[in-house]
Amino acid sequence: MSTPPIGPVAPGATIGIVGGGQLGRMIAIAAAQYGLKAHIYCPDPDSPAFEVAGRRTVAPYDDAAALQAFADSVDVVTYEFENIPRATAEILAARRPLHPSASALATTQDRLMEKAFVAGLGIPVAPFRAVDDAAGLAEAVREIGLPAVLKTRRFGYDGKGQVMLRDAVADPAAVMASLRDQPCILEGFVPFEAEVSVVAARTADGAFSAYDPCANEHRHHILARTVVPAPGMAPQTAAEAVAVARTIADALGYVGVLAVEMFLVRGPDGRAGVVVNEIAPRVHNSGHWTIEGAQTSQFAQHVRAICGWPLGSPALVGTAAEMLNLVGDAAADWPAILAEPGSHLHLYGKGEARPGRKMGHVTRVTTGP
Amino acid sequence: MSTPPIGPVAPGATIGIVGGGQLGRMIAIAAAQYGLKAHIYCPDPDSPAFEVAGRRTVAPYDDAAALQAFADSVDVVTYEFENIPRATAEILAARRPLHPSASALATTQDRLMEKAFVAGLGIPVAPFRAVDDAAGLAEAVREIGLPAVLKTRRFGYDGKGQVMLRDAVADPAAVMASLRDQPCILEGFVPFEAEVSVVAARTADGAFSAYDPCANEHRHHILARTVVPAPGMAPQTAAEAVAVARTIADALGYVGVLAVEMFLVRGPDGRAGVVVNEIAPRVHNSGHWTIEGAQTSQFAQHVRAICGWPLGSPALVGTAAEMLNLVGDAAADWPAILAEPGSHLHLYGKGEARPGRKMGHVTRVTTGP
Numbered sequence: 001m002s003t004p005p006i007g008p009v010a011p012g013a014t015i016g017i018v019g020g021g022q023l024g025r026m027i028a029i030a031a032a033q034y035g036l037k038a039h040i041y042c043p044d045p046d047s048p049a050f051e052v053a054g055r056r057t058v059a060p061y062d063d064a065a066a067l068q069a070f071a072d073s074v075d076v077v078t079y080e081f082e083n084i085p086r087a088t089a090e091i092l093a094a095r096r097p098l099h100p101s102a103s104a105l106a107t108t109q110d111r112l113m114e115k116a117f118v119a120g121l122g123i124p125v126a127p128f129r130a131v132d133d134a135a136g137l138a139e140a141v142r143e144i145g146l147p148a149v150l151k152t153r154r155f156g157y158d159g160k161g162q163v164m165l166r167d168a169v170a171d172p173a174a175v176m177a178s179l180r181d182q183p184c185i186l187e188g189f190v191p192f193e194a195e196v197s198v199v200a201a202r203t204a205d206g207a208f209s210a211y212d213p214c215a216n217e218h219r220h221h222i223l224a225r226t227v228v229p230a231p232g233m234a235p236q237t238a239a240e241a242v243a244v245a246r247t248i249a250d251a252l253g254y255v256g257v258l259a260v261e262m263f264l265v266r267g268p269d270g271r272a273g274v275v276v277n278e279i280a281p282r283v284h285n286s287g288h289w290t291i292e293g294a295q296t297s298q299f300a301q302h303v304r305a306i307c308g309w310p311l312g313s314p315a316l317v318g319t320a321a322e323m324l325n326l327v328g329d330a331a332a333d334w335p336a337i338l339a340e341p342g343s344h345l346h347l348y349g350k351g352e353a354r355p356g357r358k359m360g361h362v363t364r365v366t367t368g369p
Numbered sequence: 370m371s372t373p374p375i376g377p378v379a380p381g382a383t384i385g386i387v388g389g390g391q392l393g394r395m396i397a398i399a400a401a402q403y404g405l406k407a408h409i410y411c412p413d414p415d416s417p418a419f420e421v422a423g424r425r426t427v428a429p430y431d432d433a434a435a436l437q438a439f440a441d442s443v444d445v446v447t448y449e450f451e452n453i454p455r456a457t458a459e460i461l462a463a464r465r466p467l468h469p470s471a472s473a474l475a476t477t478q479d480r481l482m483e484k485a486f487v488a489g490l491g492i493p494v495a496p497f498r499a500v501d502d503a504a505g506l507a508e509a510v511r512e513i514g515l516p517a518v519l520k521t522r523r524f525g526y527d528g529k530g531q532v533m534l535r536d537a538v539a540d541p542a543a544v545m546a547s548l549r550d551q552p553c554i555l556e557g558f559v560p561f562e563a564e565v566s567v568v569a570a571r572t573a574d575g576a577f578s579a580y581d582p583c584a585n586e587h588r589h590h591i592l593a594r595t596v597v598p599a600p601g602m603a604p605q606t607a608a609e610a611v612a613v614a615r616t617i618a619d620a621l622g623y624v625g626v627l628a629v630e631m632f633l634v635r636g637p638d639g640r641a642g643v644v645v646n647e648i649a650p651r652v653h654n655s656g657h658w659t660i661e662g663a664q665t666s667q668f669a670q671h672v673r674a675i676c677g678w679p680l681g682s683p684a685l686v687g688t689a690a691e692m693l694n695l696v697g698d699a700a701a702d703w704p705a706i707l708a709e710p711g712s713h714l715h716l717y718g719k720g721e722a723r724p725g726r727k728m729g730h731v732t733r734v735t736t737g738p
Contacts, residue, residue, distance in 0.1 A: 011700075011703060011716045011718070012718065012720070025401070028421075029398055029401060029402075029421070032394070032398060032420060032421045032718065033398075033714075033715055033716075034707075034714060034715075034716055035703075035715075035716025035717060035718045035719075035729060036718070037420050037718065038420070050423060051401060051406050051407070051422070051423035052397075052398070052401045052421050052422070052423070053420070053421070054419060054420035054421070295710070295711055304707070309704075309707050310704075310707055310708040312707075312710075313710045313711055315711075317686060317736075331380075334380060334404075335678075335679075338673070338678050338679055338681075339679040341664070341681070341682045342664055342682055345402075345403060346402050346403075346404075347380045347402075347403055347404025348404060349380070349381065349401065349404045349405070349406065350404075351381070360404060367686075
């Protein structure tokens with residue numbers, strides 16, 4: 001087994017990207033700007049990222065031979081989504097530098113481990129309990145109270161794999177069955193003023209750079225709109241949110257871009273604070289505004305971090321930015337968006353505009369006061 | 370033979386790009402942002418544009434069968450350089466919409482036709498004469514005077530295919546031989562204050578949009594630095610330069626982005642004016658600053674124009690922008706450029722940094738007053 005090389009990756013090198021969706025696509029484009037090549041690994045032959053990369057591997061995530069050949073063909077490996085099997089990450093990490101690391105991935109792809117990890121850092125999180133079966137659910141509800149959200153520990157995204165529990169749970173076994181009896185976590189409901197996220201980058205030598213916290217609005221559990229700066233978030237609270245993200249990134253020994261989703265809350269004393277909801281060990285939908293709205297896009301920043309390069313400036317280009325997701329049929333509005341001066345249309349090249357499918361986004365940058 | 374389809378190209382369609390250099394690469398990246406696919410046609414198997422496109426054809430420009438298959442696989446065809454044979458353009462145009470058109474290409478790829486065309490529009494150009502042989506050179510020098518520049522009519526770029534004549538030409542045959550006895554044009558020297566260019570776009574229905582004229586500095590006949598707005602260029606002169614570009618684009622029935630290179634001159638009365646030097650029927654090195662410096666990049670604008678979409682805003686993002694080419698070894702400075710806050714590094718993924726080879730560029734956008 002070859003030893004992962006040490007030191008920064010130079011232009012001309014190849015970045016391996018596991019996952020072929022829009023995030024991988026935008027990482028590959030950012031890599032190209034720096035003269036890097038991209039090799040995409042994805043089981044889906046119609047992956048959007050394939051269209052912007054010089055090399056592609058179509059193979060399942062558990063194909064050890066394909067993973068090894070992929071790793072051997074690249075200089076550094078990253079991924080665009082956290083639901084890749086741990087074994088996959090370890091096969092890759094044995095042959096090439098993998099950023100973020102397999103351990104950061106393991107911590108953040110399991111909601112229970114993640115919550116325990118964040119709470120262990122002294123950072124506020126919602127009350128939570130592990131739930132392995134119907135009896136455990138009934139007990140967790142007694143301890144945490146309602147409303148609460150039952151979530152599978154793994155493989156959830158965009159509201160998939162979760163059930164909101166508002167009233168007394170009459171039939172815990174039926175609830176567990178609705179989540180296919182997977183290991184779960186029950187999370188107490190946090191009354192929040194806004195959902196915010198901090199998108200930030202960390203390098204192997206501990207350099208850290210965060211974008212301004214942004215406010216996120218969801219519709220049907222899918223991100224609909226991101227606005228930065230987050231309206232009504234005091235500078236002190238924003239600084240606290242960034243400090244929380246840095247604490248998490250440092251504790252994970254994180255390399256690359258991550259997003260920390262938080263609730264903006266107000267205590268009984270009227271003081272604002274943040275409660276961490278979730279960590280995404282990757283570039284994040286709430287950072288798409290950075291392509292035009294920040295000096296360095298989150299994709300370019302991620303490439304810099306995983307290559308061992310200095311991080312770029314996260315400063316806003318204008319005074320504010322807004323990103324709207326184009327979900328399902330909304331992408332059909334592309335002609336109107338194109339015709340709007342100052343709007344930046346992004347489409348991901350996906351075939352069918354299924355309901356709930358992220359087809360693209362549009363960013364508007366405000367330059368005035 | 371199939372008839373070229375009518376009407377705008379929609380996201381999901383494929384753009385065919387003839388030529389695989391950095392311009393094709395940046396067009397393909399811009400197309401991807403809009404959800405378009407790219408198919409690159411280039412004889413060189415190591416073409417930089419191949420790395421960012423989903424499809425590629427490696428074949429000579431005179432391979433009719435390969436050209437036809439390429440055309441049949443795409444929805445619209447464009448090109449990144451003007452030195453493709455006329456026959457190539459015509460094979461493509463017979464099967465798919467070709468933008469800019471074969472006739473625009475024919476006019477602008479021959480310096481003599483181009484000069485005559487521009488002069489015929491009443492636009493100032495340097496004095497010029499056709500030169501086909503040594504006797505013709507001697508006569509042209511007598512008519513135009515010295516200094517003057519002898520250029521091959523076709524296939525010149527970055528100072529290749531030209532000879533500066535300062536003193537009396539003792540041996541016209543030797544001069545012609547140094548240009549391999551190709552058909553030439555002698556151009557009188559224009560004393561200029563600055564070299565400027567107008568990068569602009571025109572659509573099939575006559576919409577026109579120009580970026581602010583920019584000032585260009587060359588070193589060894591290769592563009593070294595572009596600055597926008599052009600220092601010392603009065604608004605009235607800038608408007609005149611844009612009007613000249615529009616007149617040319619309209620007369621060519623042009624579709625896509627073009628660059629008109631001009632000399633900024635001052636008449637005996639002290640009045641500033643422009644003299645057209647050259648038309649590039651394509652995106653242009655002096656427009657690279659638009660990627661970060663303008664609301665719409667020249668590459669995105671070109672894609673919009675050839676797809677029949679509305680043109681984007683050409684407004685500056687900040688108050689000014691500067692673009693420096695990284696030629697040859699200059700690209701070795703990439704770590705310092707990356708570390709400079711606010712600089713935007715672009716590398717083209719070319720292998721060897723040969724002297725005079727454009728390896729990348731860096732853009733700096735000024736936001737202050």
